[in-house]
Structure formats: C-alpha cells, structure tokens
Amino acid sequence: METSRPVVVKRVPESLTLKQARVFLEEVRPLLEHDRPQLVFDLSLVRRIDAAGVDLLLYCMQEAARRDGDLKLASLSPQAQVVLDLTRTGRLFEIFASSTDAVRSFGGYLPNMVRQFHPDPELDAKGGRKAA
Amino acid sequence: MDLGGRNSESGSFSDLTPASGSRGVRALVLVGGRPEIERFGEFPLALLDVLGRSVLMRTLDRIRSAGIGEIAVLSDTDPLPPRLESASCKFSVASPECFWNEALQLFRGLSLHSERVLVIRLGAWAEVDLTALVNEHQRSGAAIMRAHSQRGEALDVFAIASGSQSEAAALLRGELRDERVSTAVHKSYGYVNRLMAPADLRILTLDAFAGECEIRPCGRELRPGVWIGNGARVHRRARILAPSFIGRFCKVRRAVIVTRGSSLEHHSEVDCATVIDNSSVMAYTRVGAGLDVECSIVGFNQVHSVQRNATVEIEDPHLIGTTTAHFSAPLRIAAASWLFSFLPGILRKLLFEPRGEPVLGNASEVLVPSTPALGDSSLAPVESQTDAYREMAETRRYGNE
Numbered sequence: 001m002e003t004s005r006p007v008v009v010k011r012v013p014e015s016l017t018l019k020q021a022r023v024f025l026e027e028v029r030p031l032l033e034h035d036r037p038q039l040v041f042d043l044s045l046v047r048r049i050d051a052a053g054v055d056l057l058l059y060c061m062q063e064a065a066r067r068d069g070d071l072k073l074a075s076l077s078p079q080a081q082v083v084l085d086l087t088r089t090g091r092l093f094e095i096f097a098s099s100t101d102a103v104r105s106f107g108g109y110l111p112n113m114v115r116q117f118h119p120d121p122e123l124d125a126k127g128g129r130k131a132a
Numbered sequence: 133m134d135l136g137g138r139n140s141e142s143g144s145f146s147d148l149t150p151a152s153g154s155r156g157v158r159a160l161v162l163v164g165g166r167p168e169i170e171r172f173g174e175f176p177l178a179l180l181d182v183l184g185r186s187v188l189m190r191t192l193d194r195i196r197s198a199g200i201g202e203i204a205v206l207s208d209t210d211p212l213p214p215r216l217e218s219a220s221c222k223f224s225v226a227s228p229e230c231f232w233n234e235a236l237q238l239f240r241g242l243s244l245h246s247e248r249v250l251v252i253r254l255g256a257w258a259e260v261d262l263t264a265l266v267n268e269h270q271r272s273g274a275a276i277m278r279a280h281s282q283r284g285e286a287l288d289v290f291a292i293a294s295g296s297q298s299e300a301a302a303l304l305r306g307e308l309r310d311e312r313v314s315t316a317v318h319k320s321y322g323y324v325n326r327l328m329a330p331a332d333l334r335i336l337t338l339d340a341f342a343g344e345c346e347i348r349p350c351g352r353e354l355r356p357g358v359w360i361g362n363g364a365r366v367h368r369r370a371r372i373l374a375p376s377f378i379g380r381f382c383k384v385r386r387a388v389i390v391t392r393g394s395s396l397e398h399h400s401e402v403d404c405a406t407v408i409d410n411s412s413v414m415a416y417t418r419v420g421a422g423l424d425v426e427c428s429i430v431g432f433n434q435v436h437s438v439q440r441n442a443t444v445e446i447e448d449p450h451l452i453g454t455t456t457a458h459f460s461a462p463l464r465i466a467a468a469s470w471l472f473s474f475l476p477g478i479l480r481k482l483l484f485e486p487r488g489e490p491v492l493g494n495a496s497e498v499l500v501p502s503t504p505a506l507g508d509s510s511l512a513p514v515e516s517q518t519d520a521y522r523e524m525a526e527t528r529r530y531g532n533e
Contacts, residue, residue, distance in 0.1 A: 049444075050448030078437070081440055083444055085437070085440075087451070
C-alpha cells in the first residue's frame with residue numbers, strides 16, 4: 001500500500017562556507033539516509049555561500065537521487081541566486097518561490113495518478129474526465 | 133584604478149605657481165564624500181577603471197585639456213597602488229568624518245592665487261564643457277555657478293569665484309547639497325552618467341563601447357570592437373567577441389568567452405572555460421574556472437549582479453580571488469622551488485624515455501572494449517538495447533510517475 005511520505009523543509013544557515021557546510025551536512029545526513037527522501041532547502045537566510053556550499057547542495061541532491069528521492073530549493077535569497085548562477089548550478093535544481101510551493105510540488109502529480117488508475121465515478125457521471 | 137602624482141600629504145597649495153593655467157583657474161576634484169552611495173565594495177566608483185582608465189583620471193584629463201594645469205584631488209578612500217606617472221596634481225586622502233572640512237581647506241589654499249576655482253565632485257561622469265562653464269561664470273559675475281544637465285538635473289560641477297569665501301564655505305560645509313546657497317545655472321548638453329550604483333558603471337561601459345560618450349578604450353583595437361591593452365595574454369582557444377576590452381597585463385585562459393560589451397581591467401585573470409558576458413571584471417581580480425559571469429561586476433572579492441541587484445561577498449579563491457602586479461618574495465621562492473623539482477623529471481623524460489607516437493589498434497578494437505560483460509554473446513544485441521531505451525523513454529514521458 002502506498003503511503004504519502006513526509007517532506008522535510010530545512011532552513012539553510014546564513015553562511016554556507018566550508019566550515020558551516022560541514023556542520024549543515026551532519027544535520028541533514030540522517031534525512032538523506034531515509035528511503036526516497038523528499039527534501040526542501042529554504043535558502044532565504046543565505047547571505048554568503050561559496051564553492052563548498054554549492055558542493056554541499058549538489059552532494060545532497062545526488063544522495064537524495066540515489067535513494068530515489070529529490071531535493072528542491074526554495075525562497076532563494078538574491079545572494080544565493082547570484083552564486084548559483086555564477087557556478088551554473090542553478091539549472092540543476094528545481095527552484096520554487098516559497099517552501100510551500102516546493103512542498104506542494106512533491107505531491108502534485110500523485111492525485112492525477114490516483115485518478116488515472118482509480119477513476120472517480122461521480123466525476124464520470126457529470127461528464128468530466130473519462131477514466132483511462 | 134590609478135592616480136597620477138599621488139602625494140599623501142594633504143594641506144596647502146602655496147607651492148603652486150600663482151594664476152597658473154589659462155585665466156587663473158584651478159580645480160579641486162573631490163572623490164567620494166557620500167559613503168552611502170556611489171560605491172562598489174568600499175571604493176568609490178570614480179576610482180574604478182572603465183575601459184582601462186578610471187573616471188577620476190579621465191576627469192583630470194578633461195580638466196587639463198580645458199587648460200587648467202593646477203589640480204588638487206581629495207579622496208575619502210585610500211586607492212589601490214597608483215600608476216607611477218607624473219601629473220600636475222596633488223593627491224590627498226581624508227577620512228570621511230573630516231572630508232568636507234579638508235575640502236574647504238584645500239579650496240582656500242587654491243583660491244589664494246587664482247581668480248576662480250572649479251570644484252568637481254565624483255560622483256558622476258559628466259561631460260561638462262569646462263571652458264564654457266568658466267567663460268559663462270566670468271561673464272555672469274556670479275559668486276557660484278553650477279552646471280546642470282540637459283534634463284535639468286543639478287551636477288556636482290561648480291565654478292566658484294575666489295573672492296566668495298563665505299558662499300564657498302557654506303556650499304562645502306553643506307556637502308554641496310545645501311539648497312540655501314544660491315547658484316547661477318550653467319546648462320550643459322554633454323553626456324551624464326550619475327554613477328550612483330555599480331549598475332551605472334556597466335551602463336557607462338556599454339555607452340563607451342557604443343560611442344555615446346567621450347570615453348574610449350585604452351588599448352589597441354586588434355579587431356573591430358575588440359581592444360587589447362599592452363602585455364595582455366589571450367589563449368588562442370579563447371573567444372573574444374566584439375565589443376570587448378582586455379586591459380593591460382590581463383590573462384585570458386583556454387576556452388574563455390568574453391562577449392557582449394565585457395571589460396577586463398588591468399592585471400585581471402580569467403581561468404579556463406569561464407564565460408564573461410556583459411560584465412566588468414575589476415583590476416587585480418581573478419575569476420575562477422568554469423564560471424558563468426553574466427550582467428555582473430566582479431572585483432574585490434565581490435560579485436554584484438545587475439539583473440538581481442544583489443552583491444555577494446565571496447571569499448573562496450576558487451570562484452573569485454585577487455591577483456598581484458608584482459610577485460612577492462614567498463611567491464618567487466615557491467615558483468623557483470617548483471621549477472627545480474620539475475626539471476629532473478623533464479630531463480629524465482627527454483634523455484632516457486623512448487620517443488614516438490603511441491601505436492593504436494584499429495577503430496573497432498578501440499571503440500568496442502573487450503570487457504567480460506560486452507564480450508558475452510548472451511547479452512542483447514545493439515538493436516534490442518535501442519528498443520529497451522525506447523521503452524525507457526516511453527516510461528519517462530510522464531516525468532515523476
């Protein structure tokens with residue numbers, strides 16, 4: 001039976017340089033080790049980020065993808081956006097304006113799938129979408 | 133950023149010849165004075181290079197071309213190492229707290245031996261016809277005359293009669309913003325860029341490339357629209373697309389693309405495979421490898437994105453670093469030790485190892501590696517693999533499903 005898995009929203013600290021990136025990685029490592037992790041990193045506080053910070057984001061995305069999960073970014077501060085643009089890594093992530101949007105995006109496809117395989121009889125009676 | 137004839141001693145100008153230059157006019161150029169604006173990092177925009185020469189130096193050139201020989205420059209920021217060239221100007225630095233008092237002292241010193249003093253605050257790059265301003269000031273007999281742009285904006289360019297000490301004091305103590313000081317208006321029809329924010333520096337660069345202002349790139353025009361300064365080194369695999377400017381002693385490495393009105397100021401360095409698109413790289417700045425610098429101003433360990441209107445401080449030398457004009461002693465020692473450690477290996481290779489091209493097998497042997505997995509005949513042939521991939525593409529059509 002399919003159950004909805006939790007989406008974890010994690011706020012990234014103001015500075016994401018080498019030292020802080022290591023601390024942050026230790027915090028998120030247990031989340032990455034779940035089966036099919038669904039993570040959202042909120043980067044609204046980030047003011048300073050360097051290559052180590054970008055590397056951390058890529059590592060987390062890679063680890064999540066390896067376990068068939070996903071990592072999405074939300075509420076990017078202008079500083080974070082500038083660095084992601086500079087390092088050409090922004091295009092690798094799904095980026096959302098807010099954490100809520102990012103969380104919703106994880107479940108967005110599920111109802112369609114459910115409807116496709118378990119059509120709603122009431123909807124069909126009203127002449128709505130036909131069952132597959 | 134370069135300043136000619138810098139003199140760290142601020143103070144009197146009694147050593148200047150009386151009534152020097154044409155018509156007994158001297159000039160006082162103020163750089164900064166507004167700590168909250170007109171800056172990139174901690175430096176006033178007027179001290180930063182635009183196509184090989186700073187706004188300050190270009191302003192000094194304009195003043196000299198108007199026949200004014202004696203110039204005093206007061207800055208609120210200690211500039212980067214100056215270019216060692218002679219210039220008939222005194223340069224002094226004052227802290228922001230006492231900047232305007234120092235400016236007043238300098239004005240008094242200059243006005244002792246001249247009929248009038250031009251006071252120019254940078255600030256803005258304003259192509260005011262200084263000769264016309266002086267002539268109109270002389271004709272009008274006004275104490276202070278201020279230049280206004282074509283659109284009616286007041287510019288920080290003043291002609292002040294030497295006898296009007298009290299008005300000048302009120303003007304300078306009010307940081308040139310006191311509306312109570314009455315000034316006659318001189319209409320200027322030249323180009324004006326107010327240089328309020330780093331984005332204006334990009335606009336000035338692009339306008340200079342487009343020929344809309346008097347600023348011209350300092351360097352040789354190798355191809356139409358591509359200027360290169362002396363001593364610049366560009367890798368043959370780098371692409372420089374017009375209009376672009378590569379300053380003196382710049383290094384542009386392999387696979388770099390410089391395009392869309394970008395400028396690399398002197399002693400800057402761009403590492404492999406980086407794209408510099410519609411951006412300015414400040415002097416003594418190193419841009420790391422594989423980066424995408426777009427619509428930005430890079431320098432002093434900072435990146436200012438014009439599109440996002442955001443400045444990021446980056447202390448990671450892999451991304452943004454600094455270069456030096458001269459090798460320091462530790463760097464020389466490190467380079468020499470590296471060379472000596474490298475030489476024996478090279479000599480051994482040259483003397484003892486056999487030369488000649490490596491022999492390759494035929495194409496099929498090279499392209500189809502004989503790994504145990506691929507060598508197994510029970511594996512699916514290439515066509516069926518293609519079918520499998522087609523199914524996979526079908527599966528992936530629905531994205532997250």
